[in-house]
Amino acid sequence: MTIEASKDSAARPLRLGMVGGGQGAFIGAVHRIAARLDGDWVLAAGALSSDPERARLSALDLGIAPDRAYTSFEGMAKAESTRKDGIDAVAIVTPNHLHYPVAKAFLECGIAVICDKPLTHKVEDAVALAELARATGKVFVLTHNYTGYPMVRQAREMVAAGAIGTIRVVQAEYAQGWLATKVEDTGSKQAEWRVDPNRSGSGGAIGDIGTHAFNLAAFVTGLELDSVSADLTSFVEGRVLDDNVAILLRYQGGAKGMLWASQVAVGNENNLSLRVYGDKGALEWRQEDPNYLWYSPLGGEKRLITRAGAGAGPAATRVSRVPFGHPEGYLEGFATIYQEAARAIRAAKDGTPLDAEVTFPTVEDGLKGMQFLDAAVRSSAADGVWTKVG
Secondary structure, X not given: OOHHHHHHHHHOOEEEEEEOOOOOOOHHHHHHHHXXXXXXXXXXXXXXXXXXXXXXXXXXXXXXOHHHEOOOHHHHHHHHHXXXXXXXXXXXXXXXXXXXHHHHHHHHOOOEEEEOOOOOOOHHHHHXXXXXXXXXXXXEEEOOHHHHOHHHHHHHHHHHOOOOOOEEEEEEEEEOOOOOOOHHHHOOHHXXXXXXXXXXXXXXXXXXXXXXXXXXXXXXXXXXEEEEEEEEEOOOOOOOOOOEEEEEEEEOOOOEEEEEEEOOOOOOOOEEEEEEEEOOEEEEEEOOOOOEEEEEEOOXXXXXXXOOOOOOOHHHHOOOOOOOOOOOOHHHHHHHHHHHHHHHHHHHHHOOOOOOOOOOOEHHXXXXXXXXXXXXXXXXXXXXXXXXXX
C-alpha cells in the first residue's frame, strides 16, 4: 500500500452499497442514518428491491446514480468489484433468508460485508458463510447494535477487569408486545416476513430478538455457551413460529443463565435488559434507560454509573458522542458499529494493525448466535431436553 493510497483511503468517506432497504422498509433507513452519523460513509450504490421499478425509485429517492441502481445483488456485486470507485462494503438489510446468498456473492467478489442479524436463516448456511469469510479474509461485521452502547461497553470493561469476580448467574431478557395479536394478517410488512419460516428461518422471536439477548450476554460476559434447555411457544393461534421463548443456559466453566424473549408481552415496547451476578458483585443494564449502569459491589453500596459521569471508563467514553444528560442510544449504537467497521476496513486496506480497542460483532459471533438458535429449537422440539450448542 503506497503512502498516497493510504492517505486517500483515510481522507475520503468509504463508499457503502446496500442490498434491501428500499421504499417501505424500516431497518434500511436505520442503517443509512447510522452510517452517515460520523461522516465515515457515503451511500454510493444499491440493489434496494427485487422489484425493478421499486429499486429504481428507491435509488432515486436516496440520490444514488442511475448506473449504480441495480436490479439484482449478483449484478451489483460483479459490477462494483470492477469499478475503480467501487463500494468498500455492502450493507445487507434484507429478510433473513437472503443474508447468506447476498453475503456470499459480495465476499466472493472481494467486498467487505456489514450484515443485519441474525447471520442467516439456517445454521448450515452460517457455517458455510463463516468458512467463506475466513477464506477471503474480508472484514465481516454483524450489526448487533446494542454492543455499540457506551454503558454496554462499560459493563464489558468492568467484567474483564474483574469488578464482579467470577460470574455465577446471567439473566438476559428481551420483551416486546407488538405481536400479541395476529398483526401479520393486517398487511404489516415487518410482521409478515418475521413469522414466515421460509424467510425468517426456524425461529421467530428467538431469531428476531432472542439472538440480540444472547449476543448481549456473550459480549458483556465473554462466556461461551455449552448447552440449553428451551421452551419455544407460539401463543397466537395460527402462528407457526415462536412468539415467546424461555431458555435455561449452561455456560462453559460452570456459570448458569436464563434467557426470556417475547413478542407477546403486552405493555412492553423494547425492553431489553441484562443482569450479571458474580462472586464479588453484580451489574444491571436496561436498553430503555441506556445511559445508566448499576453496579453492586459485594458488601458495598449499590452505585449508579452514568455514560459520561463518575465511574465511566475509556471503553464507554470513546463511543460517547453527545454531552452527558442528553439521550444517546439506538441510532448511536448502530453508528458505533459502522464507525468501528470503517476503522477495520481502512486498516485492512492500508495493511496496518487495527487498534486494540476497536470491537464489533463478527461473522464468528453470528455463527454462535445461529448455533444457539438451532440448539434451542432442537431442545424445545424434544420437550426441553438439554442440548449441546455447536
